[in-house]
Amino acid sequence: MRTTHKRTFRRYLPSVAGGAIALAGLLLLASHDAAMMHIQRVLAVASSGILNLFGQDTVVVGTTVQSNLFGITVVTACTGLFITGLFLVAVMAFPTRWRSKAIGVGIGIGGIFVVNIVRLVSLYFIGIHWPGFLDAAHQLVWQSLLIVVAVALWLLWAGRWAYAHAPQ
């Protein structure tokens, strides 16, 4: 009986520790102003680059993407950090092999980053063409879509990579 407990403990301890470390990392990152500013700037530059591909003449000033028509400022809540962090906690806490976890980390960070860029670009266009819908799109639609995209990515990872190598 004690051996079974020990085995269970050994099997799940690294995952629980991984989840706790991911959570601590998220909190540290969120409270580090310079790091957050850097993330916001990266998102602003990437969004501006994509908008310019669509013929929008945007420039980045600080963390604001602006043109003659409209401007959006990327703040901490717009970084998708909390959703990404939660995704990473869920990946790290899942008892599977480390290679699968590394794939999950890549899917989470990459996938949510891409969706967030789509979100910012779409909000820019909504701001120009449909300003009355901007608040609802920003706070209702995209907030919910980010959640469900994160869940769908996690399910994809869990079904495709994690469960295949999870302990029985």
Place this chain on the structure above:
Amino acid sequence: MRTLRNSRMNPLASLIVRFLAIFVLVLVVLAAAWPVISPTYTKWIAGAARVGFHAVEAPNVSALEVRDGTLWIHRIVGPGQISPFTWFDRFTFFALVPLVALFAATPGLGWVRRMVRLSISLGLLFVIQAGYIVISVQLAYAAMGLSTVGAFVARTLEGWQVLVRVLWDAAPLALWIAFTAGVWSRRLRALRQDRKSTTRGVHHTGIAGLRTEVRKGWES
């Protein structure tokens, strides 16, 4: 072989697509109804938050007012005098909509269990949202020097604000995970078993096919 590989992917893909479709459908319906739901829900939150403010403030310095679905926090600055301190707009408590949509889209939950778990989650989310109003305003008072806090809290004030914000953002997802993790675990494990048995079936068919071919050869 290609067809077999595709058929192995299908159950997971269809599970995710079905989940996304139901989520989006419920989200659209509830988001359209939100302007109707929001003022009443905000009034309920304000009622619960008022109790929280009375419990943590002595004397009570905060007054709450709901106007057009926006929750205003006023600070009592003198006898019969208040000044606006902050506000929470009509989108602040929207998290309950994705929570309902997540529960609606979760496969493999019976209706009774789904409703019970959703009701408990909504109750907890209500408490978290009312608590968030109280705690975030108290932390803002402390940050602006309007109230005194212990030395430890004062030193780590920014960390507490971040923690409260993270909990607030994570609340709907965390509640849904807590109440449906078992269901998903069973579902994904079943998919894994299906995949294993399909793989075994492939080998089986292969060997059986070979035997048939051999027998045919003998017969011919």
